[in-house]
Amino acid sequence: MSGIEALAPVPWETRNLGRPSFEVTPAFARSPSASRLVLRLQEEEKEHGEIFVQCRTSGRNRRLLGALRSAGFRPAETSLVPWTRPSVNRVFKLFQKNPGAFLPMGAMPRDFTVAPVPRSDLPTYRGVESIARGAFSEDRFHRDPLCPPRTADRRFIFWIRDLRKDPHAALWILREKGRLAAFFFFRGGDLVLNASQKGFRGRGLGRFAYLSVFSRLDPSGRKILQSRISANNRPARAIYRALGFKFKTPEITCHYWSALHPDVSTRAQKKP
Ligand SMILES: CC(C)(COP(=O)(O)OP(=O)(O)OC[C@H]1O[C@@H](n2cnc3c(N)ncnc32)[C@H](O)[C@@H]1OP(=O)(O)O)[C@@H](O)C(=O)NCCC(=O)NCCS
Numbered sequence: 001m002s003g004i005e006a007l008a009p010v011p012w013e014t015r016n017l018g019r020p021s022f023e024v025t026p027a028f029a030r031s032p033s034a035s036r037l038v039l040r041l042q043e044e045e046k047e048h049g050e051i052f053v054q055c056r057t058s059g060r061n062r063r064l065l066g067a068l069r070s071a072g073f074r075p076a077e078t079s080l081v082p083w084t085r086p087s088v089n090r091v092f093k094l095f096q097k098n099p100g101a102f103l104p105m106g107a108m109p110r111d112f113t114v115a116p117v118p119r120s121d122l123p124t125y126r127g128v129e130s131i132a133r134g135a136f137s138e139d140r141f142h143r144d145p146l147c148p149p150r151t152a153d154r155r156f157i158f159w160i161r162d163l164r165k166d167p168h169a170a171l172w173i174l175r176e177k178g179r180l181a182a183f184f185f186f187r188g189g190d191l192v193l194n195a196s197q198k199g200f201r202g203r204g205l206g207r208f209a210y211l212s213v214f215s216r217l218d219p220s221g222r223k224i225l226q227s228r229i230s231a232n233n234r235p236a237r238a239i240y241r242a243l244g245f246k247f248k249t250p251e252i253t254c255h256y257w258s259a260l261h262p263d264v265s266t267r268a269q270k271k272p
Contacts, residue, residue, distance in 0.1 A: 004028050006040040007053060012162060016155040017147070020048040024055035024068075032063050034070035041071060045258050053256040058249055065252070073254040077140035081248040082240035083226035086219060091244040095211040102211055104204040112181070114212045117171040124173065125164055128183040132156045135195040138233040146257045159193060160185075172213045176200065184213045191227040206239045214243075 006028040013021035022044065028037070044051050055073065057064050086092055095102055099109045117124050133153060136142055141152035163169040163185050169192070174182040182196040196209060214225060229236040231250060240247070 004031055004036075006037050007044065010054070012158070013052065013054070016158050017052050017151060019050050019052055020044065021052040021054070024053065024064075029055070029057055029061065029064050032061075032067040034067040037067055037071040041256065041258065050257070050259045052258075054253060055256075056251050056253040059252050060249075065254075068254045068256075071256065073256045074144075075252050076144045076255040077253045078231040078250050079140075079228050079253060080231050080237070080250055081226055081228050082237075082245035083224055083248060084243070084245045086214065086217075086222060086225050089244050091242070092211065092214060095215055099208065099212070099215075102208040107205065107208075111177050112208070112212060113175045113178075114216050115173060115175075117173055119164055124180070125160070125171070127180045128171065128173070129157050129160055131180065131183055131195050131197050132160055132193075135198070135201075138230040140230065140253050140255065143230075143232065144255055146255070156193075163193065172216065174209050174212055176205075181205075182209045182213075184210075186217070189222040189225045191225070194227075202235070206235060207242050210239055210243060 004027045005025055007022040008025050010021045010023050024037075041051070041053065053073070054076075055064070055068055056079070059065070059078075084092075103109065117128075119125075133156075136153070136156055139152070141147045141155055142149065144152075163171070166187070168187050170186045172184045172186065173180060174184075180197060181200045182194065184194040185192050196206070200209075217225075227240070229240070231237070
C-alpha cells in the first residue's frame with residue numbers, strides 16, 4: 001500500500017459547508033488509485049460522518065478523473081484562468097488614453113470613481129457583502145445540485161470576511177454617482193473575487209468597471225494579472241476576451257458529498 005496521503009483538510013470549506021471538508025492532494029493526483037481513494041474516504045466517513053471532498057485538475061489527467069469517478073466524485077465546474085501582462089496589454093493602453101470610449105452611450109466617466117478600501121471601513125465591507133448576496137450563480141457550489149443555495153450564498157459572505165482579515169488581500173470599489181457599484185478583491189496580481197451591484201449588472205459597464213480598477217493598480221510586482229472564472233460565466237468570459245486576456249487550459253473541479261444534505265434530495269431529483 002502506497003504511503004501517499006490522498007486527502008488534506010480544507011478548514012475554511014469545513015466552516016463554509018458545515019461538514020468536515022478535504023481536498024485531494026497533488027501527490028495523489030500525480031499517482032491516483034481508485035481503491036486507495038475509496039479507502040481514505042471510508043476512513044474519514046467512519047471518523048466524521050458526512051464529509052465533502054474537492055479536487056481540481058486539468059482535463060488531461062484521465063487517470064485521476066477515472067479514479068475520482070469510480071470513488072463517487074462528480075464534475076461540478078469547468079474553470080478558466082484569464083490572464084494578461086498589463087505592461088503590453090493594448091486595451092489597457094487604449095483605456096488610459098480614452099476611458100469614455102469604453103462606456104455605453106449616455107454614461108460619463110466623471111460619474112465613476114475608484115478607490116481602495118481600508119480594513120477599518122466596516123460600512124463599505126457590509127455594502128460589499130450585500131452586493132455578493134445573491135450575485136453569484138455560475139460558481140461550482142451554486143451549480144452543484146447537492147449544495148443548498150443558502151450554503152452556496154453564505155460561502156461568499158464567509159469568503160469576504162476572510163479576505164478582510166487577509167494581510168495580502170486588497171479591496172477596491174467602484175462607485176457610480178457616489179453609490180457602491182462593484183467590488184474587486186486582489187491578492188497581488190490575482191483578482192480573487194469580484195461582483196457588481198444588481199442594478200449595475202448587464203448595462204454594458206463591465207469593461208469600463210474592470211479597466212477602471214486595473215488601471216489604478218500599482219504595476220510594480222504585477223507582471224501578470226489573472227483571475228479564475230467559471231466557464232459558464234458568459235458575461236465574465238466576454239469581458240476578459242474584450243480586454244485582451246488569454247485563457248489557460250480549462251480545469252475541472254469535482255465534488256464528493258458522502259451523503260445528501262437532507263433539504264436537497266428533492267432538489268437534486270428535480271434537476272434534469
Ligand atoms: C461578471 C460581471 C462583473 C460583469 O459585469 P456586467 O456589468 O454585468 O457586464 P456587462 O453588462 O458589461 O456585460 C458584459 C458582456 O457580457 C454579456 N452579458 C451580460 N449579461 C449576460 C448574460 N446574462 N448572458 C450572456 N451574456 C451576457 C454582455 O452582452 C457583454 O458582452 P459584449 O461586451 O460582447 O456585449 C457581473 O455580471 C457580475 O457581477 N456577475 C456576478 C458575479 C460574477 O460573476 N463575478 C465574476 C467572476 S468571480
